[in-house]
Amino acid sequence: MSPSSYHEVADVIRAAIADGLYPRGTLLPTEDRLATDLGVHRATVNKALKILKNEGLLHVEMGVGTRVHPLPPILRNAATRHSRAHRERGGVRGALAAELVDLAYELDSVNTIGPGRPPKHIAAILGVDPDSDSVIVRHRRMRAQDVPIQIAISYIPRAIADGTPIAERDPGIGGISSRLAELGHAQVELEEQLRVRPPTREEAAFLGMTVEQRVYDVIQIGWTADERAVKVTRYILPTYQWDLAYRYPIDPA
Amino acid sequence: MSPSSYHEVADVIRAAIADGLYPRGTLLPTEDRLATDLGVHRATVNKALKILKNEGLLHVEMGVGTRVHPLPPILRNAATRHSRAHRERGGVRGALAAELVDLAYELDSVNTIGPGRPPKHIAAILGVDPDSDSVIVRHRRMRAQDVPIQIAISYIPRAIADGTPIAERDPGIGGISSRLAELGHAQVELEEQLRVRPPTREEAAFLGMTVEQRVYDVIQIGWTADERAVKVTRYILPTYQWDLAYRYPIDPA
């Protein structure tokens, strides 16, 4: 067959991947090869592959070739991931780690923890000073199976966190949420605001994405029983790497 | 200045739009014009504009020109009722809620209602027969200010819906949820599973999108107090047209 457009070429290759012709993690044929096989110019193949790269299905290793993305999407279930049982399963340090336990993925994270200034809109939520180092910032960049999958930046008021394990590198079993609870700041509700946008250059660099792909940008606010916001966390997740799930009560009337 | 790559051209145009040089709804200069102005070939401008189209910032009217997308993103707050008690508290919540209030948009919807077969995975959730017309299907395509913004397809078991206003074109004040409550099937919790993907050709056609853009694909399940799923609704939303918000309780321990 001789596809007449780059969308058809993309469909052919997408189908070939779905059929298992090119398993996850393997190299695709070169663009020249595909061009001659499909009877089109390389520019057309390049345009078709760009679609699949933007979808997150393919991934380029410069100078090497084009690879089928190694990891299928992971489910992030907001309803269950924050239960204590979930967070402490396998002695792990937080919600993400617990999710990956099920999949037998190895989690590896690079953290930067210390006092810092909160962004203005986050300072407003937490009710802290935006112009001084009023929060502990926990910046975490995480990989599963050596594939970057998430950036998480947490902001906790220093009035709460100073002198506690929350300000330390290792917050202990169950993560920050467990420590907040022990300190009398248990979060009873979480609020999440999310949108989809292109990654910034920095985010793209760490996540191994291009700026033409998409990330979820999730702002999570932790509320206590007495209606105080005690933690704000921003999650940056590649859309092709995650499915999200929520469960919430409604007024039955 | 003379941008050296199509990403720079895209950045220049994105910035020009952000600066108000090209207001929402107006036509951009032609590709030829931009090419000569920026000192690059039209193919480069075309590639740059494609990025902005994929982001949903631009929209082509064939044979006419390229227009800046008319509507800014809308906030879809999954727990509006639930969050109402908290509305006074300041910060981001108030700011985003304020944006919602602006919407004096005119809504217009085309509906198709009747018995039908549920998709297999939805039949499994509802516990109905996937091989017969076991559900009432309510298919709604909605526009705001004449801009298509959402597709919603609801599935309700006929055992519940037959002979009630749920199977009628107009379900009455309060909609399906109120009727379900009156019939003894009040939903007390909603579960939503969402992912981001390219639209199908049909979805793209109605929503005025290309298949290189992205939609939220949201599966919403309505649960009763006795843990029965009484309604499943699938929402298809352009990602550039919506921000999403959730609020849910967590296990504080």
Place this chain on the structure above:
DNA sequence: GAGTGGTCTAGACCACAGA
């Protein structure tokens, strides 16, 4: 150095909308 994908220019033809 050979092979990879990334990008740019150049020129061409097409379908579509509107005067």
Place this chain on the structure above:
DNA sequence: CTGTGGTCTAGACCACTCG
């Protein structure tokens, strides 16, 4: 009929990786 964006081919040069 003219002007619009959509697309394809052609050929070139680049930065990168690996042997």
